[in-house]
Amino acid sequence: MLKQEKKLNSWFVDTFNRISKVEQRALNEGILEEISLNELHTIEAIGIDGPQTMSEVAARLLVTVGTLTISVNRLVKKGFVWRYRPEDDRRVVMVLLTEKGKDAYKLHQDFHGKMMKSILAELDKNEEKLLLHTMEKIHDFFMELDLSLQEQNKGKTIKVAKDK
Amino acid sequence: MLKQEKKLNSWFVDTFNRISKVEQRALNEGILEEISLNELHTIEAIGIDGPQTMSEVAARLLVTVGTLTISVNRLVKKGFVWRYRPEDDRRVVMVLLTEKGKDAYKLHQDFHGKMMKSILAELDKNEEKLLLHTMEKIHDFFMELDLSLQEQNKGKTIKVAKDK
DNA sequence: TTCAATTATTTTGATAATCAAAAAGGTTTC
DNA sequence: GAAACCTTTTTGATTATCAAAATAATTGAA
Numbered sequence: 001m002l003k004q005e006k007k008l009n010s011w012f013v014d015t016f017n018r019i020s021k022v023e024q025r026a027l028n029e030g031i032l033e034e035i036s037l038n039e040l041h042t043i044e045a046i047g048i049d050g051p052q053t054m055s056e057v058a059a060r061l062l063v064t065v066g067t068l069t070i071s072v073n074r075l076v077k078k079g080f081v082w083r084y085r086p087e088d089d090r091r092v093v094m095v096l097l098t099e100k101g102k103d104a105y106k107l108h109q110d111f112h113g114k115m116m117k118s119i120l121a122e123l124d125k126n127e128e129k130l131l132l133h134t135m136e137k138i139h140d141f142f143m144e145l146d147l148s149l150q151e152q153n154k155g156k157t158i159k160v161a162k163d164k
Numbered sequence: 165m166l167k168q169e170k171k172l173n174s175w176f177v178d179t180f181n182r183i184s185k186v187e188q189r190a191l192n193e194g195i196l197e198e199i200s201l202n203e204l205h206t207i208e209a210i211g212i213d214g215p216q217t218m219s220e221v222a223a224r225l226l227v228t229v230g231t232l233t234i235s236v237n238r239l240v241k242k243g244f245v246w247r248y249r250p251e252d253d254r255r256v257v258m259v260l261l262t263e264k265g266k267d268a269y270k271l272h273q274d275f276h277g278k279m280m281k282s283i284l285a286e287l288d289k290n291e292e293k294l295l296l297h298t299m300e301k302i303h304d305f306f307m308e309l310d311l312s313l314q315e316q317n318k319g320k321t322i323k324v325a326k327d328k
Numbered sequence: 329t330t331c332a333a334t335t336a337t338t339t340t341g342a343t344a345a346t347c348a349a350a351a352a353g354g355t356t357t358c
Numbered sequence: 359g360a361a362a363c364c365t366t367t368t369t370g371a372t373t374a375t376c377a378a379a380a381t382a383a384t385t386g387a388a
Contacts, residue, residue, distance in 0.1 A: 008295070008296060008299060112177070116170075131295075134287060134298075138286075139175040139179045141282060149190060
């Protein structure tokens with residue numbers, strides 16, 4: 001790796017680890033002591049734009065629907081989420097934030113908003129524009145890479161690491 | 165959130181989720197079928213610059229030493245890591261990559277290197293410069309935020325989310 | 329119209345990651 | 359030499375995750 005790549009890489013790696021921790025600690029600090037970071041991200045993925053199917057939410061979170069079922073079970077029990085089967089197609093299950101869920105959503109959005117504000121505050125107008133442009137490229141880059149790897153893996157039985 | 169902050173935020177959130185998946189899928193694709201992404205990150209944190217104490221590695225990964233013990237147990241069993249107590253201070257435990265561990269380390273570094281190269285290839289000189297600048301800022305921002313939250317949490321009993 | 333194929337979700341069984349607190353092993357200092 | 363301290367492992371518990379099997383509902387074709 002070249003020097004610049006190395007630098008960029010180590011910032012990526014450390015920032016990556018750090019962001020989870022920051023969110024976790026902010027959670028412990030705040031009003032949201034009742035839920036885990038992952039549950040909050042599930043709430044974030046359900047969002048406030050009306051009911052979503054389980055599959056839609058799972059796709060957004062990049063987890064299997066089975067995994068989602070488990071965290072939605074808990075969120076329903078804790079009163080953050082409603083779940084129902086619509087009459088017109090009773091195969092699907094819709095999820096929807098309760099008022100309590102919406103409050104949590106908004107708090108987390110505020111936290112993200114503050115993060116973004118702090119980042120942008122460091123930059124002048126030109127730099128800001130450039131950053132938006134760059135982040136979009138990086139976002140698209142990873143999305144495409146993910147999709148192409150997904151394609152390659154299709155049909156393959158994915159071997160899970162196991163103890164001997 | 166303002167429109168720009170919102171955009172930036174959604175790119176961040178999605179890129180964040182996506183990077184884990186990309187690494188996971190690249191792992192399933194590659195030679196490293198024997199280990200999980202987390203184990204690979206443990207290998208990454210141990211590194212090739214000679215033996216490290218458990219505490220050092222745990223601090224780098226931002227996990228407790230207890231958590232690290234568990235994944236190091238597995239990595240030792242699988243032959244990626246050596247563990248020993250030095251004669252001069254038998255309280256500490258040193259960990260060190262085996263040849264097999266170093267190979268895994270190098271493969272993962274190559275993967276990261278390629279990712280960074282691909283990202284930088286998308287950008288012109290100006291963008292590249294700004295990205296490096298911004299990532300450093302972002303990195304420092306989260307590090308400081310993390311440290312200050314850590315400070316605030318000190319002494320507090322952290323409540324773990326529990327079912328009613 | 330019924331039943332086979334398809335679609336969407338949940339359940340099951342298993343593993344991995346994580347933490348706090350307690351226990352264990354070792355060193356330092358008074 | 360014993361109390362205080364440091365470092366790691368163990369313990370007990372929860373959460374997150376997946377693939378595969380089971381369940382539930384719809385669609386479409388004979």
